[in-house]
Amino acid sequence: MPITNTAKKSLKKSLQRRQINIKRKELLRTTEKQYRKLIAESNIPEAQKTLNILYKLLDKAAKNKLIKKNKAARDKSKLTKLLKKK
Numbered sequence: 001m002p003i004t005n006t007a008k009k010s011l012k013k014s015l016q017r018r019q020i021n022i023k024r025k026e027l028l029r030t031t032e033k034q035y036r037k038l039i040a041e042s043n044i045p046e047a048q049k050t051l052n053i054l055y056k057l058l059d060k061a062a063k064n065k066l067i068k069k070n071k072a073a074r075d076k077s078k079l080t081k082l083l084k085k086k
Contacts, residue, residue, distance in 0.1 A: 021066055028057050032079070039082050047083055054079060 002008045031054055038047040055076055062072035 024057075024061060024064075024066055028054075028061060031057060032075075035079065036082070039086055042086060044083070044086060047086075051079060051083060 002011050031050065035047060035050040035054055038050055058067070058072040058076055061067045062069045
């Protein structure tokens, strides 16, 4: 347990950040699942809209160091390939 006031504040802050990061990752995963489902159903216009949202989420996640830049680039490339196949 933290003893000093700054350590207590730091712990509280890190717990809050952890909750925010968990929500952001969850949103990223659910949006990706939704995108893959739309691709499977061959709903291309909706999939294109979802892909734009996914790009934004991946870029923000990389910017906030939630995921690494290269992973964001890999995921964007992989998701685009799925759309181009259809």
